[in-house]
Structure formats: C-alpha cells, structure tokens
Amino acid sequence: MRLATALADYLTDKSFVAVICHREPDPDCLASAVAFGTIAHWCGAETVEYFDGTRISRPQNLALIAHLDVNLRPVSELTPAEPDVLALVDHAVPGVHDGLTRDTQVDVILDHHEHDRPVTADFVDVRPEYGATATLFVEYLRELGVPVSARLASALLFALHRERLDQVRHPTRHDYLAAAAMLPLSDPATIDHLYRAGMKPTTIDAIATAIRNRRTVGSCLVSWVGPIPDREALPQTAEYLLNLQSVDTVLALGVVDDEVHLSARTVDQRVNLATVLPSVIGTAGSGGGHRDMAGGVIPAARLDTSARDGGDAAPPAVDDLGSRFCTTVERAKSAGVVAEPGPPVQVVDTAVEARSDGSNALPDAVSAGVSDDAVSPRGTPSDVHQ
Known part of the structure; x- marks a missing residue:
C-alpha cells in the first residue's frame, strides 16, 4: 500500500x-x-x-x-x-x-x-x-x-x-x-x-545593525543584531549577508525577549548546518534545521548578552560563540566531505x-x-x- x-x-x-x-x-x-x-x-x-x-x-x-x-x-x-x-x-x-x-x-x-x-x-x-x-x-x-x-x-x-x-x-x-x-x-x-508583502522597518534596522557589526573569519561571517522585537528579522538578515562577496556561511544572532536566537545559512556543500549549529550551541540551548539553513535558541540566562560600553557591538560571550561557529565551519570545510542530504524516509503506520x-x-x-x-x-x- x-x-x-x-x-x-x-x-x-x-x-x-x-x-x-x-x-x-x-x-x-x-x-x-x-x-x-x-x-x-x-x-x-x-x-x-x-x-x-x-x-x-x-x-x-x-x-x-x-x-x-x-x-x-x-x-x-x-x-x-x-x-x-x-x-x-x-x-x-x-x-x-x-x-x-x-x-x-x-x-x-x-x-x-x-x-x-x-x-x-x-x-x-x-x-x-x-x-x-x-x-x-x-x-x-x-x-x-x-x-x-x-x-x-x-x-x-x-x-x-x-x-x-x-x-x-x-x-x-x-x-x-x-x-x-x-x-x-x-x-x-x-x-x-x-511576494510584495515586503520587509518590516524593524527588519531593515536589524540588517543595518548586522552590517555594522559583521565580523568575518575567512569566508565565514558572524553578526550580532542585539535586541529585536521578533526573530523573523534574523533569517532575512542572514540571507542578506550571504550576498557579500567571498562569504559562503553566515550566522546572525539577536535577542528576542529572554532568548538569544540564532539563524545560519551556507552555500558551501561541505558544511552541514544541521549538525554544525547544534554542536556549537551544545547543552546551552537547542538548534537544528537543514544542511544549508538552520536555527537555534539559547536562554539569555545562559549567555551573557551585556553590551560593551553601552554600544551595540557584540558582547564577549557572543563573540566567543561566533568564533566557535567559524572554527567548526572551517573544520567541516577542511574535512572536504560534501554534506549528505540526510537519512532516508522514516515511516510508521499501524494500519499497514x-x-x-x-x-x-x-x-x-x-x-x-x-x-x-x-x-x-x-x-x-x-x-x-x-
């Protein structure tokens, strides 16, 4: 059947x-x-x-x-x-x-x-x-x-x-x-x-902050957008930053309420974000997604997001997380293995x-x-x- x-x-x-x-x-x-x-x-x-x-x-x-x-x-x-x-x-x-x-x-x-x-x-x-x-x-x-x-x-x-x-x-x-x-x-x-529904002004603001705060390690880019009213600005920000020349992997982070949200994108087939992002987050939070796009959440209580000198630059703890992300991405690239799309379909049905x-x-x-x-x-x- x-x-x-x-x-x-x-x-x-x-x-x-x-x-x-x-x-x-x-x-x-x-x-x-x-x-x-x-x-x-x-x-x-x-x-x-x-x-x-x-x-x-x-x-x-x-x-x-x-x-x-x-x-x-x-x-x-x-x-x-x-x-x-x-x-x-x-x-x-x-x-x-x-x-x-x-x-x-x-x-x-x-x-x-x-x-x-x-x-x-x-x-x-x-x-x-x-x-x-x-x-x-x-x-x-x-x-x-x-x-x-x-x-x-x-x-x-x-x-x-x-x-x-x-x-x-x-x-x-x-x-x-x-x-x-x-x-x-x-x-x-x-x-x-x-298609014409467009972007919210707060998303444009988040992208502007991400552009100012971007940090690049090789072809990996990490950016902190700080407090935002909703997390939907993050995937749009990550996708926008992926257009930057010589960048193939992006991580955008921001705070929504009492949570730190993460959104990652890559066009490098050697990088599997479905495993990279959860490994970077570890036990501090949760994460997952696809080979080329993933997201995650960390309770703010587990990650110090205090701003430096009252500005909008990334807090030290966020910088450390971004560095771990780029290091993990570079290791995946060095391994030189093209990420597979995932395991075969899993199906259960009691009727058949x-x-x-x-x-x-x-x-x-x-x-x-x-x-x-x-x-x-x-x-x-x-x-x-x-």
Missing part, C-alpha cells in the same frame, strides 16, 4: 483533526498544514482546526495566512486529548517551538527536516531528502486525486519557491516536479501579491505492515530508529525527546 493511501485510510472515520504548526510558521508550514486539512476533509473529517505557537510577524507569512483564510488558534487553547487526530506538519518533535508539552502523544507527523533522533507517532513520514514539506503534500494530493483549489495551489507554489526554488539551497527534482504540477492550478496575481523492498510502501522494521513505542495508542507512554 502506498503512503498516500495509508494516510487516507488512517484519517478515515476521524471526525476532529487538529493540525499543529511550529512557532512562527513559514509558507512551507502554512501551506502544508492547509493541504493536510484538505486531505482530512476529503477523508470525511467534520472539523479541522489549526494551531500554532502564536508568534507570527513576518509580512509574507501574515499575507499567506490571510490568503488561505485560515484561523490559527494558540496551542494553549487545545486540549491534546480532544482531537481524534493530532498532527504535526513541517516539524516532528512535540514541545520544541510549538507550544506543546514534550510528553504530548502525537498521531501523525509529516515533515522534511533532518532529526538527530527517532520521532514517534502512529503515522510518520519524514523525508530529509525533499527540499520542502509542501513537495510531500503535492505528491499526496495528486496520488489521492484530491481536488486542489487555486487558493491552495497558489499557497503550495509560493511555499515551494520560498523554501527552496528561490534560494541557493539545492532544490531537488521532487521540488521542481511539485512546482510544475501546481503552476497551472495557481493564480499568478496571488503569487505576485504574496511495513516493507523494505524499496517500494513506496511503509518500510519494514521501522529500524530507521523508530522504536516499537511509536505504534502505541494515545495515552500509552512513549519515549519522545527533542
């Missing part, structure tokens, strides 16, 4: 479906969440509700939410035991940047991020070899024959562009095929409107016996690191860690 069919079978007869986005959901997360909701409705769900960690500030993301006409409710309003299906889309670990508790039992996980440990649910489809979660959902929609509206097609196409196709992030053949499938169904005027014959069926022993606890019913303890 193919994965799309297995998911449809799992969703059949489920009345209330809750879709959980990660905090500050980007276009890939938002479009994928609504695609999942569309499939759930097609399978007979009466109610599909969407939840997130409530921090949304980037104009393009807000414009996409308005376009999709989706009501994103705070996760704090959800009682996890209420839905028939609790799904994570574009992320895979409950309690990490999503407002859930770490012991939340999840039913469905659909994601494309690389994870350093097993993730558990009744149905899991994690494909790090795909450039976007939206790509996965385009395949599901097409395989199941679910009607795709111009609104959803436009959102998925925009998500594919923003997540991969517009960036030097090595889009895969899967991503191009997904975009080609959505193009004739989408509305060009909607895509143009979403898994296989390992290379087909599109569920893999046999789920031996890609998912424990037997993954198929435990809701309420049964299972080992879920970050």
Whole structure:
C-alpha cells in the first residue's frame, strides 16, 4: 500500500483533526498544514482546526495566512486529548517551538527536516531528502486525486519557491516536479501579491545593525543584531549577508525577549548546518534545521548578552560563540566531505505492515530508529525527546 493511501485510510472515520504548526510558521508550514486539512476533509473529517505557537510577524507569512483564510488558534487553547487526530506538519518533535508539552502523544507527523533522533507517532513520514514539506503534500494530493483549489495551489507554489526554488539551497527534482504540477492550478496575481508583502522597518534596522557589526573569519561571517522585537528579522538578515562577496556561511544572532536566537545559512556543500549549529550551541540551548539553513535558541540566562560600553557591538560571550561557529565551519570545510542530504524516509503506520523492498510502501522494521513505542495508542507512554 502506498503512503498516500495509508494516510487516507488512517484519517478515515476521524471526525476532529487538529493540525499543529511550529512557532512562527513559514509558507512551507502554512501551506502544508492547509493541504493536510484538505486531505482530512476529503477523508470525511467534520472539523479541522489549526494551531500554532502564536508568534507570527513576518509580512509574507501574515499575507499567506490571510490568503488561505485560515484561523490559527494558540496551542494553549487545545486540549491534546480532544482531537481524534493530532498532527504535526513541517516539524516532528512535540514541545520544541510549538507550544506543546514534550510528553504530548502525537498521531501523525509529516515533515522534511533532518532529526538527530527517532520521532514517534502512529503515522510518520519524514523525508530529509525533499527540499520542502509542501513537495510531500503535492505528491499526496495528486496520488489521492484530491481536488486542489487555486487558493491552495497558489499557497503550495509560493511555499515551494520560498523554501527552496528561490534560494541557493539545492532544490531537488521532487521540488521542481511539485512546482510544475501546481503552476497551472495557481493564480499568478496571488503569487505576485504574496511576494510584495515586503520587509518590516524593524527588519531593515536589524540588517543595518548586522552590517555594522559583521565580523568575518575567512569566508565565514558572524553578526550580532542585539535586541529585536521578533526573530523573523534574523533569517532575512542572514540571507542578506550571504550576498557579500567571498562569504559562503553566515550566522546572525539577536535577542528576542529572554532568548538569544540564532539563524545560519551556507552555500558551501561541505558544511552541514544541521549538525554544525547544534554542536556549537551544545547543552546551552537547542538548534537544528537543514544542511544549508538552520536555527537555534539559547536562554539569555545562559549567555551573557551585556553590551560593551553601552554600544551595540557584540558582547564577549557572543563573540566567543561566533568564533566557535567559524572554527567548526572551517573544520567541516577542511574535512572536504560534501554534506549528505540526510537519512532516508522514516515511516510508521499501524494500519499497514511495513516493507523494505524499496517500494513506496511503509518500510519494514521501522529500524530507521523508530522504536516499537511509536505504534502505541494515545495515552500509552512513549519515549519522545527533542
């Protein structure tokens, strides 16, 4: 049985479906969440509700939410035991940047991020070899024959562009095929409107500060932007600084509330930021992402961000962190090994016996690191860690 069919079978007869986005959901997360909701409705769900960690500030993301006409409710309003299906889309670990508790039992996980440990649910489809979660959902929609509206097609196409196709992030053949499938169904005027959402003035200010505070070690650039009202300025800052001549890897850092946020980008195939950034952060915080883009968070209490002489230059502790980052990046380059895209897809489904014959069926022993606890019913303890 193919994965799309297995998911449809799992969703059949489920009345209330809750879709959980990660905090500050980007276009890939938002479009994928609504695609999942569309499939759930097609399978007979009466109610599909969407939840997130409530921090949304980037104009393009807000414009996409308005376009999709989706009501994103705070996760704090959800009682996890209420839905028939609790799904994570574009992320895979409950309690990490999503407002859930770490012991939340999840039913469905659909994601494309690389994870350093097993993730558990009744149905899991994690494909790090795909450039976007939206790509996965385009395949599901097409395989199941679910009607795709111009609104959803436009959102998925925009998500594919923003997540991969517009960036030097090595889009895969899967991503191009997904975009080609959505193009004739989408509305060009909607895509143009979403692109024109633009930058907030506070993002421009953050970029200006980052330009002043940039420090380069070889082809690695680190910059401190100081206190900012929201973290969305950081990935935009990192992407902007990556345009600097002779720079191939960037780390931007800033303080949001009581947390130090980090955003990293690279165009060097020898550098795998999904492992580099977490190793630099260590036990002080958390981090992860893709080979070419990653993010992290450190509680401010664990990193002294006191300004030097009252100015906006990077504090010594931040300088030390930046130096460790550049050193780790240079070691990765010296090793001379091109970073691989990640492990193969990990899939678990209690309704279908898994296989390992290379087909599109569920893999046999789920031996890609998912424990037997993954198929435990809701309420049964299972080992879920970050």
